[in-house]
Amino acid sequence: MAADLQVTFRSMASDVRFWVVAPGAGAAAQARAAREVVETVARTCTRFEPTSDLMRANGAGRRRAVVARECFDALRAAYDAYVATDGLFDPRVLRTLAAYGYDTSLPFEQRSIDLPTAEASPRRRTRRRWKPAFDERTLEVAVGPEPVDLGGIGKGLALSWASSLLRDAGEAVLVEAGGDLVALGGGPHGEGWMVGVENPTGAGDPAAVLRLVDRACATSSVRLRSWTAGGEQVHHLIDPRTGRSAESDLVSVTVVGPDPARCEVWSKSLFVVGRSGVRAAADERGLAALWVDARGYVGVSRAMRPYVDWQVSRVA
Amino acid sequence: MTDRGTRVRWTTAALVAPTAAALFAGTTAWASGHQPGTATTAKPAPVPSATTDPAVAELQAAVARNTAQVAALRASVAKLKAQAAAIAKGTPVRSTTRSSSSRSTSSSRSTSSSGSSSSRTIVSKPAPAPATQTSTGASGAR
Numbered sequence: 001m002a003a004d005l006q007v008t009f010r011s012m013a014s015d016v017r018f019w020v021v022a023p024g025a026g027a028a029a030q031a032r033a034a035r036e037v038v039e040t041v042a043r044t045c046t047r048f049e050p051t052s053d054l055m056r057a058n059g060a061g062r063r064r065a066v067v068a069r070e071c072f073d074a075l076r077a078a079y080d081a082y083v084a085t086d087g088l089f090d091p092r093v094l095r096t097l098a099a100y101g102y103d104t105s106l107p108f109e110q111r112s113i114d115l116p117t118a119e120a121s122p123r124r125r126t127r128r129r130w131k132p133a134f135d136e137r138t139l140e141v142a143v144g145p146e147p148v149d150l151g152g153i154g155k156g157l158a159l160s161w162a163s164s165l166l167r168d169a170g171e172a173v174l175v176e177a178g179g180d181l182v183a184l185g186g187g188p189h190g191e192g193w194m195v196g197v198e199n200p201t202g203a204g205d206p207a208a209v210l211r212l213v214d215r216a217c218a219t220s221s222v223r224l225r226s227w228t229a230g231g232e233q234v235h236h237l238i239d240p241r242t243g244r245s246a247e248s249d250l251v252s253v254t255v256v257g258p259d260p261a262r263c264e265v266w267s268k269s270l271f272v273v274g275r276s277g278v279r280a281a282a283d284e285r286g287l288a289a290l291w292v293d294a295r296g297y298v299g300v301s302r303a304m305r306p307y308v309d310w311q312v313s314r315v316a
Numbered sequence: 317m318t319d320r321g322t323r324v325r326w327t328t329a330a331l332v333a334p335t336a337a338a339l340f341a342g343t344t345a346w347a348s349g350h351q352p353g354t355a356t357t358a359k360p361a362p363v364p365s366a367t368t369d370p371a372v373a374e375l376q377a378a379v380a381r382n383t384a385q386v387a388a389l390r391a392s393v394a395k396l397k398a399q400a401a402a403i404a405k406g407t408p409v410r411s412t413t414r415s416s417s418s419r420s421t422s423s424s425r426s427t428s429s430s431g432s433s434s435s436r437t438i439v440s441k442p443a444p445a446p447a448t449q450t451s452t453g454a455s456g457a458r
Contacts, residue, residue, distance in 0.1 A: 017450075174449065174450060179453045180452065187449060193449055193450070194447060194448040194449050195448060197451070198451050198452065198453025199453075205445045206445055206448070206451065219453050219454065252453065254452055254453075309446060310443070310445055310446055
């Protein structure tokens with residue numbers, strides 16, 4: 001039996017990894033194609049390059065701009081998610097992030113980032129319904145007057161498209177980037193991929209261990225991407241209802257499902273909902289969700305239970 | 317006036333005399349039915365004796381089993397109360413939940429009271445986290 005194929009590279013400011021168990025003859029070529037997809041999404045959907053397709057569309061505002069297929073599909077997926085979540089997921093957060101000083105890539109691994117000149121309380125704008133325009137034939141899009149960020153959903157879509165290219169590359173496949181992943185097949189031991197849900201405090205045991213087969217998973221957490229802007233603690237998960245960092249009493253939300261982009265969307269949306277409403281919101285929609293609140297207690301929705309192999313009730 | 321007082325006395329005597337006679341007769345009848353010097357006592361409780369009836373033996377065994385179960389449940393309740401008190405004080409107390417289809421790693425567990433859940437709550441020290449191949453979380457710095 002051939003040795004497992006492991007491919008790692010850096011993209012979307014994350015470590016990306018493909019792991020193919022018992023790879024077939026074409027696995028290496030499939031991995032190259034999958035990598036190309038990830039890098040294309042990163043190149044066209046980044047907000048940190050003013051010449052990217054996304055930033056050109058943002059610059060055009062209400063006017064139409066022709067964008068790459070990947071960016072077009074990502075913007076359309078973002079709009080679909082906006083509708084599906086009743087606006088709890090809203091990618092029009094770029095102005096807030098820029099006001100917080102997060103308009104350039106920040107070295108979060110170094111911790112304690114302090115941006116004293118950034119705006120702590122960006123002015124709340126009147127939030128109108130998002131009505132982007134799409135032309136499938138010409139790949140033209142008009143995002144509207146407020147610029148959008150495709151960070152999370154872009155990563156989820158990149159994983160989705162890459163995993164579809166790797167689906168039959170071997171007996172089992174893992175595609176992951178920056179904490180989000182797609183787990184296909186039974187993993188290296190045939191019993192499912194064992195996925196630790198990170199302790200949001202960054203220490204000790206995981207909050208839970210999930211056993212995944214043919215499932216995607218995404219986590220929204222404020223552990224890493226938090227910083228001080230204008231003397232106030234902020235983070236990257238923006239509540240579209242206030243236009244500011246979500247004042248949630250949750251510190252992380254993990255969602256499991258068939259599609260990584262949808263997991264990403266709902267992990268963010270449930271985070272914004274907060275502790276008091278997260279269980280009802282997840283159960284009503286049949287979402288498999290696991291959350292950790294600010295006091296460290298771990299909660300699990302009904303649909304998540306079959307995936308939980310091990311769990312603590314409270315993280316240390 | 318005198319006649320009226322006399323009539324009242326005779327009427328009272330006519331009522332009291334038969335009552336006294338009946339009471340005397342009843343008392344005499346009771347006394348004749350009872351031996352003097354004996355006291356009325358409650359019947360003694362039956363003394364358990366060894367039996368060979370299998371149905372009774374089975375019931376006695378069931379009683380013993382249930383008694384032990386009650387004792388164990390009382391101990392469990394006491395432990396849970398202690399844990400709840402510890403949590404209320406802010407002391408971290410961990411318990412784990414595992415799917416019923418997962419491998420068992422602890423001998424001390426109690427079934428969820430809801431009955432609808434397929435998971436069980438382990439009240440003793442949890443098993444160590446199983447080995448993982450990857451993790452999900454805030455590792456995607458950007």
